[in-house]
Amino acid sequence: MVEATATLKRPIGVFDSGLGGLTVLRELRRLLPNEDFIYLGDTARLPYGAKSRRIVQRYSMEVAEFLIQHNAKQIVIACNTATAHAEAVLREAFDVPVIGVIEPGVRALLQQTRNGRIGVIGTRSTIKSAAYTAAIKRQAPDLQVFARACPLFVPLVEEGWIDKRITRLVIQEYLSELHREEVDTIVLGCTHYPLLKTTIQQEFPDFTLIDSSFEVARAVQAAVDPSPTGDKPGASQAVVYLTDITDQMNHLETLLTGMNIDRLEETRL
Numbered sequence: 001m002v003e004a005t006a007t008l009k010r011p012i013g014v015f016d017s018g019l020g021g022l023t024v025l026r027e028l029r030r031l032l033p034n035e036d037f038i039y040l041g042d043t044a045r046l047p048y049g050a051k052s053r054r055i056v057q058r059y060s061m062e063v064a065e066f067l068i069q070h071n072a073k074q075i076v077i078a079c080n081t082a083t084a085h086a087e088a089v090l091r092e093a094f095d096v097p098v099i100g101v102i103e104p105g106v107r108a109l110l111q112q113t114r115n116g117r118i119g120v121i122g123t124r125s126t127i128k129s130a131a132y133t134a135a136i137k138r139q140a141p142d143l144q145v146f147a148r149a150c151p152l153f154v155p156l157v158e159e160g161w162i163d164k165r166i167t168r169l170v171i172q173e174y175l176s177e178l179h180r181e182e183v184d185t186i187v188l189g190c191t192h193y194p195l196l197k198t199t200i201q202q203e204f205p206d207f208t209l210i211d212s213s214f215e216v217a218r219a220v221q222a223a224v225d226p227s228p229t230g231d232k233p234g235a236s237q238a239v240v241y242l243t244d245i246t247d248q249m250n251h252l253e254t255l256l257t258g259m260n261i262d263r264l265e266e267t268r269l
Contacts, residue, residue, distance in 0.1 A: 009036060011237075017082065022259070023213040031220075036238070037238040044244035049081045049126065060082045061086070075090060075096060076099055077100040080102065080189050106136055107139075107215070122149065126190065127149040153170070153190065175207075185208040240263070242266055243269060
């Protein structure tokens with residue numbers, strides 16, 4: 001068990017394989033304005049969705065150790081692939097709370113569905129893991145689950161093509177089958193996907209979309225030990241570390257807009 005040292009005010013640690021988890025950080029900062037945050041995007045080794053379970057677990061351990069070394073009081077896994085493959089491993093390894101994105105999304109999904117026909121969209125690795133389907137079936141075995149891998153969504157977001165015609169065509173290609181199956185509620189099972197939420201809703205207004213970024217932030221808000229009472233609202237800090245920063249990160253500025261990041265640094269694990 002890896003222990004964290006104590007100080008007066010400790011940050012909440014957040015990690016993803018890349019930049020999509022910044023959607024989680026944005027929601028966390030909105031819901032927890034008094035908290036400090038440290039975010040690690042493992043951009044040098046993304047995407048985790050293309051890696052084996054063993055490698056995802058190893059990378060997740062290395063990232064979590066970085067956050068613990070920076071005195072994180074809680075670890076938020078802002079990555080569906082890492083949640084599916086490594087959440088249990090991290091909980092066993094560290095003495096701080098660990099929360100992933102899958103269970104909060106599933107809870108919201110079950111509350112919202114009206115006809116019991118549920119959609120899950122995510123990377124190939126997340127869909128192949130069947131982690132969402134298993135979590136849904138544990139709580140509601142009679143519901144019908146339709147899972148769909150949407151591998152082109154992430155590169156479209158990373159290119160900054162949120163509202164392009166080609167993006168709308170890809171959305172139609174991926175989600176038309178779920179519409180034909182009369183799915184009423186879909187969980188966005190990748191932290192990049194909330195950036196496409198408005199465009200998806202425009203193409204398929206009948207779908208209720210569950211934003212996993214918002215749901216995990218709500219779960220953290222309910223569970224986190226509050227910062228010391230002496231901290232003043234608005235005085236919190238957020239530091240973003242990336243393991244590689246390139247001039248090809250077209251959507252980084254969009255993701256950081258309005259987040260008041262105090263520092264953006266490149267780091268090595």
